[in-house]
Amino acid sequence: MNISFNTRDPVxxxxxxxxxxxxxxGELEGGDTIPSRRELATTLKINPNTVQRAYKEMEEAQLIxxxxxxxxxITSNQATLSNVRRELLQESVHQFLEEIAPLQLSVEELMxxxxxxxxxxxxxxxxx
Amino acid sequence: MIELKNVSKRYGRKRVxxxxxxxxxxxxxxxxxxxxxxxxxxxLKAIMNLTPFQGMITVDGMKVTSKTYQDMVFVPDVLxxxxxxxxxxxxxxxxxxxxxxDEKSANELLQFFQLKKEERLRGLSKGYLMRxxxxxxxxxxxxxxxxxxxxSGIDILTRERISELLTSEYVDGxxxxxxxxxxxxxxxxxxxxxxMKDGRVVSDYYVELLRxxxxxxxxxxxxxVYV
Amino acid sequence: xNFLQLLFIxxxxxxxxxxxxxxxxxxxxxxxxxxxxxxxxxNVQLDRISAYDTHNFSIVLSxxxxxxxxxxxxxxxxxxxxxxxxxxxxxxxTYMQRLLTLPIRRMTIFYAKLTxxxxxxxxxxxxxxxxxxxxxxxxxAMLPDQLYSGNADMITLIQMSFxxxxxxxxxxxxxxxxxxxxxxxxxxxxxxxxxxxxxxxxLAINAGLAVVLFVLYIQLIEVSMSLYSHEMMWLMSVILxxxxxxxxxxxxxxxxxxxxx
Numbered sequence: 001m002n003i004s005f006n007t008r009d010p011v012x013x014x015x016x017x018x019x020x021x022x023x024x025x026g027e028l029e030g031g032d033t034i035p036s037r038r039e040l041a042t043t044l045k046i047n048p049n050t051v052q053r054a055y056k057e058m059e060e061a062q063l064i065x066x067x068x069x070x071x072x073x074i075t076s077n078q079a080t081l082s083n084v085r086r087e088l089l090q091e092s093v094h095q096f097l098e099e100i101a102p103l104q105l106s107v108e109e110l111m112x113x114x115x116x117x118x119x120x121x122x123x124x125x126x127x128x
Numbered sequence: 129m130i131e132l133k134n135v136s137k138r139y140g141r142k143r144v145x146x147x148x149x150x151x152x153x154x155x156x157x158x159x160x161x162x163x164x165x166x167x168x169x170x171x172l173k174a175i176m177n178l179t180p181f182q183g184m185i186t187v188d189g190m191k192v193t194s195k196t197y198q199d200m201v202f203v204p205d206v207l208x209x210x211x212x213x214x215x216x217x218x219x220x221x222x223x224x225x226x227x228x229x230d231e232k233s234a235n236e237l238l239q240f241f242q243l244k245k246e247e248r249l250r251g252l253s254k255g256y257l258m259r260x261x262x263x264x265x266x267x268x269x270x271x272x273x274x275x276x277x278x279x280s281g282i283d284i285l286t287r288e289r290i291s292e293l294l295t296s297e298y299v300d301g302x303x304x305x306x307x308x309x310x311x312x313x314x315x316x317x318x319x320x321x322x323x324m325k326d327g328r329v330v331s332d333y334y335v336e337l338l339r340x341x342x343x344x345x346x347x348x349x350x351x352x353v354y355v
Numbered sequence: 356x357n358f359l360q361l362l363f364i365x366x367x368x369x370x371x372x373x374x375x376x377x378x379x380x381x382x383x384x385x386x387x388x389x390x391x392x393x394x395x396x397x398n399v400q401l402d403r404i405s406a407y408d409t410h411n412f413s414i415v416l417s418x419x420x421x422x423x424x425x426x427x428x429x430x431x432x433x434x435x436x437x438x439x440x441x442x443x444x445x446x447x448x449t450y451m452q453r454l455l456t457l458p459i460r461r462m463t464i465f466y467a468k469l470t471x472x473x474x475x476x477x478x479x480x481x482x483x484x485x486x487x488x489x490x491x492x493x494x495x496a497m498l499p500d501q502l503y504s505g506n507a508d509m510i511t512l513i514q515m516s517f518x519x520x521x522x523x524x525x526x527x528x529x530x531x532x533x534x535x536x537x538x539x540x541x542x543x544x545x546x547x548x549x550x551x552x553x554x555x556x557x558l559a560i561n562a563g564l565a566v567v568l569f570v571l572y573i574q575l576i577e578v579s580m581s582l583y584s585h586e587m588m589w590l591m592s593v594i595l596x597x598x599x600x601x602x603x604x605x606x607x608x609x610x611x612x613x614x615x616x
Binding site: 005007008009010011012013038041042044045046047048049050053 | 155156157288291292295296297300312315316317318319336339340343344345346347348
Binding site for chain 3: 173176177178179180194195196197198200201202204206207208209210211212213217221224225226227249257
């Protein structure tokens with residue numbers, strides 16, 4: 001894992017978000033093992049207590065499971081995993097909408113713009 | 129636990145430490161932040177009984193005596209060993225005095241820091257001297273590690289190694305107190321930041337809480353405190 | 356043992372310098388023993404001195420050059436009494452920071468440094484007493500037999516020269532001279548520690564103490580006029596022991612309570 005952190009959000013939240021992102025992108029799947037707390041702290045050069053907090057929160061949200069003396073694994077619960085994907089998408093959309101709120105677009109206008117951009121980006125990607 | 133109660137010191141009319149009280153706990157990395165002349169180094173030295181002061185400093189409830197030094201070690205900004213010694217001689221020297229000297233960690237850290245035992249201190253760069261300095265501090269087996277500017281004036285590779293070290297199992301359970309002005313490099317590594325200004329502790333934060341509750345980075349806080 | 360470890364480091368730090376000093380000093384003495392016969396021969400040839408007089412090794416010992424070879428290490432050792440401390444503060448990397456925070460009694464540092472100085476001084480005396488007969492042999496070998504009055508007894512040689520100061524005739528003298536030396540070193544050590552603890556104020560204190568001690572010394576000499584020599588010796592011994600104890604107590608207090616590094 002390699003994360004570029006910002007300095008104003010709590011580091012533990014940024015770690016959780018990164019794990020979620022990897023799940024959403026399909027880079028981490030249910031049952032995959034993730035690095036130990038120690039490993040993650042050293043490779044990312046972040047405080048071990050912070051990593052501990054991130055893992056604890058993820059355990060409480062049942063995103064990861066840790067059994068005694070074994071590496072932590074991503075949950076196999078598909079509902080939780082798809083929730084993660086949905087949650088991240090919602091977050092992004094929410095952020096996007098907040099950003100364009102001052103432009104006072106109607107839903108129809110917005111949707112057609114989105115559709116237009118979406119097909120153009122898709123087209124570009126297919127050209128590649 | 130290291131406890132400071134109303135610690136003060138003055139040079140002539142200038143107060144270098146002014147009624148400082150705080151505690152340093154095990155399992156935490158505490159960083160003393162401040163501009164030059166804020167009294168950070170003097171504070172570390174006061175805790176190590178390397179400078180006279182008024183007030184009370186206790187380590188595990190006791191005043192600092194020769195016995196306390198089995199549990200606390202000072203890593204000053206420059207390696208405090210005679211330059212004619214080799215790294216091996218430094219290791220032997222420390223091994224002789226520290227009952228909890230950790231030979232295994234010492235050997236692993238030699239590898240980690242890419243140091244050769246037979247090298248003489250005289251031939252080492254500032255960065256490599258700091259590597260030896262930290263190695264001796266950590267392998268001493270002391271619970272309390274006080275470091276003065278471990279990241280200043282040394283090469284980037286050494287600084288990276290030190291950051292790695294501070295997040296590794298070698299510092300597990302230790303209480304680490306260090307001074308720095310290289311904030312960017314350590315803000316994700318430390319638990320707690322203690323800001324000093326003109327000999328006083330002006331604020332004291334757990335950095336994750338600072339980010340969570342105030343959405344402020346360490347630098348934001350620093351600007352607030354010093355500008 | 357902690358003390359021996361510190362002592363080892365002290366010697367380790369100065370071993371090359373010490374070796375150099377030994378070579379220069381004793382090399383110089385052997386050099387004198389070798390060239391002075393040549394000078395004698397030349398002086399005889401030039402009729403400056405009688406060809407029928409004979410000479411022995413004391414002519415070397417009484418030369419100013421020989422005095423110089425003894426003064427050099429004496430002065431160096433004397434300077435080293437202060438340097439041995441200041442070096443640990445002002446050398447590259449403040450070794451004093453390590454010394455003061457070692458898990459040992461801080462006076463151990465003091466005793467290690469004291470022992471270093473004493474041992475270096477003894478080393479020079481011991482080496483000299485071993486090499487002196489060889490120096491005489493060198494002198495004899497370089498001088499034609501008709502000019503040589505024969506080997507002299509070492510004790511006589513020493514007693515006839517300034518070297519007497521460094522050697523002793525009996526145990527009591529030995530103890531007395533070395534007690535004096537140790538007390539003096541300790542007092543200088545204490546002076547250094549006073550300066551280290553109070554800096555410029557410490558220097559003023561030291562200057563004051565030096566004046567007081569000097570006045571006391573003058574007074575003592577006046578008093579000594581009316582005393583028998585053995586009474587004088589007892590009086591001096593008592594004074595030395597007292598100053599030694601005061602010096603140790605004050606140094607211990609300064610080291611544990613007032614040191615900065």
